[in-house]
Amino acid sequence: MSVEPAVADPPRRHSRIDYWRIGWIWLALTILLVLFSIWVPTRLMGPPASPTMRAVESTMRVFSIAASPVAALVWAVAIYSLIRWKSKGRPTEDGPAVRGYGPVTITWAAVSTVLCVFLLIWGLAEMTSVTSAAEASNPLVVNVTGQQWVWTFSYPDEGNVESDQLYLPLNRPVVFHVTSKDVIHSFWVVQMGIKVDANPGVTTKTSVTPDKLGTFDVRCAELCGLRHADMETAAHVVNPADFTTWIAQNGGHT
């Protein structure tokens, strides 16, 4: 298609100093971004309450670290060009007539392809690991029903105990059977990193193994009308003995 490279860039030697300076900027930016990647996203996401959330947080960390040198390179060249190659006002001459440099383009494409393959493999491995809870024997089954604008829960194997808040025993795999009475809602246990839509007429599944005691947030993540913002409740992860007590108090049996 085009003529490439039409004119070689003769004074390549002169630019060696440019490479070094850009290299330093790149290194500094990379270090800053890696530090940011290690600390900031996972701190914002808060302590994980399940292996799934732990996997998500490590993904965020690893992807951020992997992206750091790439972002740093783009920004380093951009910043450097604004310092070193900035023209004071209207340029009085043209730059070198470089129409392309095949090796750079090929390297760039190859590196981004390698990164892309890495992301994919990482993602597939992670998908396999977070879905394994569903296959555990003897999971606790919880039916989750979304109705504008309240979540309700029932425990079919525990005598159909019903509740407006979610109670889960520690360290036991849970499978949620999620459906909706009306529009699409999205069942989201924030600190456990699980989410699946509640669709009218079908049952979707998601699973998790809570491994942290405490009270966590259940939110609706799909705009569902007037009170969408208030379609929230609490998820309590309790010791198995306390869970049994709670079930019994509510007229059920384990």
Next chain:
Amino acid sequence: MTAAVISQPAQPHQPAAAGGGLMRRLNVGTAVAGGVILGLIGWLVAHSLLQDDDHGSDQVVLVTLTCWAVGFMIGIGAFNGPIGWALGRDLRREDELFLAGKDQGISRYFRFTTDHKVVGIQYLVVTMVLFALGGTLAMLIRTNLISPHSHFLNPQTYNAIVGLHGLIMIVATIIMVTGPFGNFIMPIMIGARDMAFPRLNALSLWLIVAAIPTLLSAAVLGGIPTGWVGYAPLADQAPPGMDSYSVFIIIFAVSSAVAGANITTTVLTMRARGMSWNRTPIFVYGTVASVGLAIPAFPMFMASQILLQVDRTQGGQFFVASGGGSPWLYANLFWLMGHPEVYVILIPALAALMELTPVFSRKPLFSFNAAVISIAGIVGLSVMVWAHHMYASGWAPDLNGPFMLTTEMISVPTGLLFLVILGTVWRGRVWTTVPMMATYAMLWNFIIGGVTGIYLSDVPADYALHGSMFVTAHFHYTLMGAGLTGAIGALAYWFPKMTGRMMNERAGYISFWLVQIGFNVTFMGMFAVGLAGQPRRVVTYAHLFATGNLVSTIGAYTIGIGMLVLLYAVISSWRHGDRAPANPWGGKTLEWTVPNPIPLENFEVMPVVTSDFYGYGEEPSTGADGEDAREPVHAGAPAGPAAAVVAAAPVEGEL
């Protein structure tokens, strides 16, 4: 006079196809009158016939809004041509010149004018009005979210505003580059005298103008409670404002199809002699890629709204699970449009930045082939990624892996576009004008938008982040940080050519910094609350998110002030800025060879292209003073027989 008629027996007196007196007085005023009259008639008829039906109110709204749109298009004169043909009349040269707005001064901007430059300006104004509307709504949203329980808006108003803001902004960003610059600049850039189908060009513009009031009518019809996506079955349940949404989308889809066919045909058939594909500027590629992608995408959206209207007005069950339908059908149709659509927005904005970067770096575009291949790659992949919006929907979980693959593959061609720009500024003579600063802002913002997109492409991470403010922040970084920034760069770059005046540089810089700093503050705050678990589209939220939201609101006001400064810069410079020379930036593309103001058919003599337009540094430097004798184009080529033919031939067909 009589003698003249007699001497031309083959040309009997023929009434003007564009009509006589009345037909020539049609303008936006008669269009509104036509729309109101026909809308009222439609309302009266529908109200008396349909009111008692179960779906009566929706039917009345549908009929009324459709009648408004048809009446508006009659009133603007959109049907004069087809009616003329039906009556066996053809356009005379003077009709064509009249339609093109010859010698009509400012009034041609308020009429069904076919001149592509007029249409471009009209698109620019429509885009700015839409941004003003959508931006005002954004300020209302952010004001409401300034504290967890601000009660500034009640939940119903809030939901309506969220939906309207989203849809207005999406439409504004879709047309913001291909509308103003694709219509005004692109035909000149390829050396054409107008678009291939000038009347379709005017049609596409006026369809959007007709459609905007239908969308705004949602505000008084109960609002759009669904957000801009219009997800069913919430849309089945929604008040009649949802019908406004459907009618708007259907008209807009027709408009985009018309515009897409027109721009594609223009580029395929009307490039100047010698403008082979490897000499065609990258902006032209970007424009064609964008509208070409819109051609298959928007019919999906239109189909979804037709099905929705069957549900709403006829009791259909397309999206009603209990009636055998499926909400997933809507989601699939929507995202089959929705994901190509983000590239409809992004590609032309990035292409405009790639077009102006060589000018302000005084270097050829780095690796033109890679740029073209990347655009093609993005176009190809973008139609295969839609279900990454549905990872958490429960629809086909087995497809999550393949969609993760295609989604992550898009990062390869997108990454190459960064290389093209970095390679172009590399050792260039970087002239940091406002348009060039837009390129740098895009490099900053789009990296953040892209990396956060990679988190969302990962299935487990998306389970955690989907439906949260993180997603909102991510797509604002791409559509606003890269897309709108690119469009503002394009506006600053082509402003001298489109208005004949230089844009106020000082105000431009002030606006640039306010907008970019405000933007990053706003959406960094939004990333933070999204990671912490704040859902999207909530009118109230837990105190845990208070700080991040306050930061976002402060940033949003900063953007708002910056945009007002930009608006001031545009209006004041347009009215009394310094007169611009024909080529103020020293660009090499064809639009800089025509004088200001641009004559009606752009070129006195049709240009012949002998090289591409990126030959910076390959010929003695020009110093970019606008008086460059070494243009790569022999615009005033000696009038050899071939050139004469080229110059004379298109007159009939092109107006």
Next chain:
Amino acid sequence: MIVGGVAAVAITGFVLSTAGATPGLLKATVNGTADTAQGQLPHAFLNLATYPDSEAGEHGADGGAHPDWVSYGPTSNFEVPAHSLVTITIDQYDGGETITNPFFAKVRGTVDGTMTVDGKTMTEADPDAIGHTFTIHALPTNQDPLFVSVPLPAVSDDAPEVEGTDYPAPHVVTFSFITGGKGEYVWNCEFPCGDGYYAKFGGPMSTQGYMSGNINVV
């Protein structure tokens, strides 16, 4: 351009003005104290009603924009004191049918898990004859949890109208619950009664001032 600016301002004002004013506020009246499981607490009272139309509540005698929509009255915006026993009495004038989600046929979150209907103590209503529910819920974070849901039994469709009114004799439903600290909660009806809308949850169910409102604990 100026036209555009004016249009932007006009539309914004229009949106704000037409999107529904916040309904009037009804404050609970505190009358003495009550002995509860949490000790002696102020006792607050609220009297509400549910109607098969909108002609008896805050929408005026002509029913406002949607006279045929079911509604709560006298308003939909309530205020109750914190750390109190709140007794709500609802005069239920509307008919009904089978509830879609049996969860809401049971009394939940009240003192002892009971309500009284026309003087009789009940823990649940017949799921096949429910008119509405009164269900309070909200953001669980940063405020004390408060979840109260009471089914309101339907008035029989062939019940005669009481002379001098447009309505049959109501079921009188009374229930009490204990509030925690201050907070902002919402309530809505969980019995799908928006006839003519998908899932019967549009119209009055999805419009503030009919079957949904705010309840603030102050």
